[in-house]
Amino acid sequence: MKGSSAELLLYGATVISWKAGDSRDPLEPRERLFLSSKAVLDGSKPIRGGIPVVFPCFGAPTHPEHNLLGQHGFARSETWAWGGIVMDNDAGVSVRLSQGFSIALLSRELIPVNGSTALEPTPKIAAVYQKLFRLEFVATLSEHQLSTDLHVKNTSSEVLEFQALFHNYVRASAHEVLIRHLQNLEYFDKTDSSFQGLKTETRAEVDVRRYTDSVYENAPQKYEITWPAGGLAVKSTRLKDVVVWNPQADAGSKIGDMEEGGWEHFVCLEPGYVRGFVSTQPGETWIGQQVLETV
Numbered sequence: 001m002k003g004s005s006a007e008l009l010l011y012g013a014t015v016i017s018w019k020a021g022d023s024r025d026p027l028e029p030r031e032r033l034f035l036s037s038k039a040v041l042d043g044s045k046p047i048r049g050g051i052p053v054v055f056p057c058f059g060a061p062t063h064p065e066h067n068l069l070g071q072h073g074f075a076r077s078e079t080w081a082w083g084g085i086v087m088d089n090d091a092g093v094s095v096r097l098s099q100g101f102s103i104a105l106l107s108r109e110l111i112p113v114n115g116s117t118a119l120e121p122t123p124k125i126a127a128v129y130q131k132l133f134r135l136e137f138v139a140t141l142s143e144h145q146l147s148t149d150l151h152v153k154n155t156s157s158e159v160l161e162f163q164a165l166f167h168n169y170v171r172a173s174a175h176e177v178l179i180r181h182l183q184n185l186e187y188f189d190k191t192d193s194s195f196q197g198l199k200t201e202t203r204a205e206v207d208v209r210r211y212t213d214s215v216y217e218n219a220p221q222k223y224e225i226t227w228p229a230g231g232l233a234v235k236s237t238r239l240k241d242v243v244v245w246n247p248q249a250d251a252g253s254k255i256g257d258m259e260e261g262g263w264e265h266f267v268c269l270e271p272g273y274v275r276g277f278v279s280t281q282p283g284e285t286w287i288g289q290q291v292l293e294t295v
């Protein structure tokens with residue numbers, strides 16, 4: 001894999017590092033994700049950086065079944081179970097995590113990405129969320145790509161409704177970054193509390209030089225992030241929406257685990273299904289995928 005690597009925590013199934021080369025410098029793997037130097041890695045709170053997994057609600061809960069949940073749900077703050085290596089060959093290496101049981105003491109377990117992980121209701125989850133489900137998270141690393149897949153199986157006898165999102169923190173120069181393929185989309189502007197409707201994106205290239213928190217609906221699931229020193233392509237499957245977030249100093253300085261000036265070093269372009277809910281029938285498995293690729 002010419003030196004590409006990734007690190008995945010069982011806590012939250014959170015990828016915290018992805019190093020890969022690109023077309024300018026194929027033999028020089030570089031870190032592609034931002035991780036705050038103040039991120040708390042002892043399992044007491046979600047990780048500030050990398051790729052936290054958002055499930056079953058995005059932001060504050062809006063579904064009656066999610067009323068007792070915190071912002072972005074519980075998947076990012078539970079310990080997942082190691083599920084083994086799915087694939088390991090010249091093309092890439094793939095691992096699975098699942099959530100199966102509750103562990104009170106969480107440590108910074110670093111796992112070389114060559115295996116997989118899952119999550120099922122635990123007493124702690126059941127106290128705030130009565131639905132039955134099984135989650136699996138599969139990370140796949142190849143030379144220039146990192147894919148993350150969330151499998152949601154409805155293990156109950158009733159309909160299961162949820163939201164899901166990959167909250168990536170792409171390492172990039174926030175003052176220079178431009179995002180393509182959002183033009184003409186409708187979006188909900190979370191920074192503008194005076195306007196509750198949808199706005200229409202007029203820009204061919206979206207920047208994040210100002211505090212940005214935009215939820216684009218029914219997006220093309222293929223985006224490009226570019227800045228003078230690099231670029232990344234982001235693709236998704238079954239994640240029809242995409243969130244662009246950079247808090248800048250306005251909101252970033254109020255985030256306890258954000259390093260000073262950290263907002264200058266990332267942009268979040270988060271594929272998700274977050275406007276409305278995915279609806280699954282008993283026994284059905286839904287799979288949402290994000291693919292990040294260096295260019």
Ligand SMILES: O=P(O)(O)OC[C@H]1O[C@H](O)[C@H](O)[C@@H](O)[C@@H]1O
Nearest residue numbers: 059071072190213243244245268
């Ligand atoms: O601070 P967190 O709970 O990790 O959320 C961080 C951010 O996540 C998403 O990008 C939301 O759109 C933002 O509104 C939120 O501030």
